[in-house]
Amino acid sequence: MIASAPGKVIVFGEHSVVYGKHAVVSAIDLRCYVKAEKSGEVRITSSFGTTGYDFAGKHAYISHAIRRFSEVCEVGGVEVEVRSDIPPASGLGSSAAVTVATLGALNAEFNAGLGREEIFELARKVELDVQGIGSGTDPFVSTFGGSWVLPEKRRFHTDLEFEVIDSGETSVTAEMVRRVRELRDAYPDVILPVLDAMDAIAVRGAEALERNDIAEVSRLFRMNQSLLRAIGVSTPEIDRIVARVEEAGYSAKITGAGGGGCVLTTGMGEMRISLSAEGVRVEDFEDWGSADN
Amino acid sequence: MIASAPGKVIVFGEHSVVYGKHAVVSAIDLRCYVKAEKSGEVRITSSFGTTGYDFAGKHAYISHAIRRFSEVCEVGGVEVEVRSDIPPASGLGSSAAVTVATLGALNAEFNAGLGREEIFELARKVELDVQGIGSGTDPFVSTFGGSWVLPEKRRFHTDLEFEVIDSGETSVTAEMVRRVRELRDAYPDVILPVLDAMDAIAVRGAEALERNDIAEVSRLFRMNQSLLRAIGVSTPEIDRIVARVEEAGYSAKITGAGGGGCVLTTGMGEMRISLSAEGVRVEDFEDWGSADN
Numbered sequence: 001m002i003a004s005a006p007g008k009v010i011v012f013g014e015h016s017v018v019y020g021k022h023a024v025v026s027a028i029d030l031r032c033y034v035k036a037e038k039s040g041e042v043r044i045t046s047s048f049g050t051t052g053y054d055f056a057g058k059h060a061y062i063s064h065a066i067r068r069f070s071e072v073c074e075v076g077g078v079e080v081e082v083r084s085d086i087p088p089a090s091g092l093g094s095s096a097a098v099t100v101a102t103l104g105a106l107n108a109e110f111n112a113g114l115g116r117e118e119i120f121e122l123a124r125k126v127e128l129d130v131q132g133i134g135s136g137t138d139p140f141v142s143t144f145g146g147s148w149v150l151p152e153k154r155r156f157h158t159d160l161e162f163e164v165i166d167s168g169e170t171s172v173t174a175e176m177v178r179r180v181r182e183l184r185d186a187y188p189d190v191i192l193p194v195l196d197a198m199d200a201i202a203v204r205g206a207e208a209l210e211r212n213d214i215a216e217v218s219r220l221f222r223m224n225q226s227l228l229r230a231i232g233v234s235t236p237e238i239d240r241i242v243a244r245v246e247e248a249g250y251s252a253k254i255t256g257a258g259g260g261g262c263v264l265t266t267g268m269g270e271m272r273i274s275l276s277a278e279g280v281r282v283e284d285f286e287d288w289g290s291a292d293n
Numbered sequence: 294m295i296a297s298a299p300g301k302v303i304v305f306g307e308h309s310v311v312y313g314k315h316a317v318v319s320a321i322d323l324r325c326y327v328k329a330e331k332s333g334e335v336r337i338t339s340s341f342g343t344t345g346y347d348f349a350g351k352h353a354y355i356s357h358a359i360r361r362f363s364e365v366c367e368v369g370g371v372e373v374e375v376r377s378d379i380p381p382a383s384g385l386g387s388s389a390a391v392t393v394a395t396l397g398a399l400n401a402e403f404n405a406g407l408g409r410e411e412i413f414e415l416a417r418k419v420e421l422d423v424q425g426i427g428s429g430t431d432p433f434v435s436t437f438g439g440s441w442v443l444p445e446k447r448r449f450h451t452d453l454e455f456e457v458i459d460s461g462e463t464s465v466t467a468e469m470v471r472r473v474r475e476l477r478d479a480y481p482d483v484i485l486p487v488l489d490a491m492d493a494i495a496v497r498g499a500e501a502l503e504r505n506d507i508a509e510v511s512r513l514f515r516m517n518q519s520l521l522r523a524i525g526v527s528t529p530e531i532d533r534i535v536a537r538v539e540e541a542g543y544s545a546k547i548t549g550a551g552g553g554g555c556v557l558t559t560g561m562g563e564m565r566i567s568l569s570a571e572g573v574r575v576e577d578f579e580d581w582g583s584a585d586n
Contacts, residue, residue: 193486
């Protein structure tokens, strides 16, 4: 069976959400597709190659997803194949999407009958298995789809669209989350107020998105990006992208963990994304021939 | 008589100091020289040209300084001539230096017997006359010289030197102070915590300067620059300068009001500056022939 799950953008509140602050996140119209077929062994195929269980390597999320799933449902063996629209390590939630899509495909293939809440709980465990720390945001959005204010999980709608520029630099979430934690521990008097300011931006940002107020979103993007820079998750390359976008009258910010990855903009982007995409779902095609990617 | 007064750098805490937060400022080895000679009329000559009283134009600070001085000491008329090492509108305190040097020269020429405290008070009034608002920091440092933690006015010493890059853009203090106030009024929940974070950086910065810890100063520069960007006083050009300096392993921040002006760096600069220069003083040369500029 084939299942798919969406990538996400964090529109406001990346990093601060780890410390209980508000964030605004949305599923996007880029998806990861996973086919699971019962087999005598575990075999994982993606654009990174083919492996068996590979807990510490290129198939860490998928391997942990199979293991976590097998705790609730007997899995003799399975062949898993991945096709993803979501650029990896870009801050667009590719890891969570492949995790959730894998769980969705296993759930369908093995008739486990898990609901979305249970899929989310397993995906959340996989995130912790691989990263050690993490907010649970990405698995949540990839599982349920839509646009959300966290941590209260208030669903909302916006008609605004955004654009994305890939910095070309790799973003490693666990590493960036760790660095911010170290910075907070070393400079609490500086970083804690910055996290508070990010919280206020996220609350205002959700309101601005809901009333489709792009001018206000743009102002909040600028402030949020500067604060992300203050906590050490921007790069000189991203700073230059942001300067170029701002000179053209738009605004831009990191989306996701930073240190590279994608920049979310109100214009001048390489790729347009729409928000509020559907969460994990079983696809009604049986093989890749019908997939739209 | 000729008097001179130094320019200044704000090492930490520009803008936040307006709201009662800590700042670290130092007089630098770039000076403004002013010659005052009794005359039948008021005549002001600088690189901007020659005028009489010119309260709203290019000699606003000098004109207000003569007027404020004449409130405490009869001035029939005076010829004032200015030669300054300090680039104007660069965030290096050229306005305060010309004000303080003018007051120092008038004090000497008219034997008014004012002490530094009284010169500072007059210079502070001139700043408000011209700008409407202002922290009093620049006149204070230009008058007394040295390195200081504000607002407690604790004098300290550092052996660290810095470099300066001129962004080529004009910085207008009053305009930038007004913009930050508007931003604070519109987004208090975002900006007030940012000002608190700047305060913590300034307190840490003074300690790091005192123990000549350039690595720590560099880390604090990065954070402070990001927060200055958050309150809207950076520019795309400054962002690119900062990115270039950071890529070379140094760090950089706006010094002064921003929106242009000079960038203070730990390396890659166009001009080296030393700190803790002497405050306002009467020069022992009688004419420009002996001035070292």
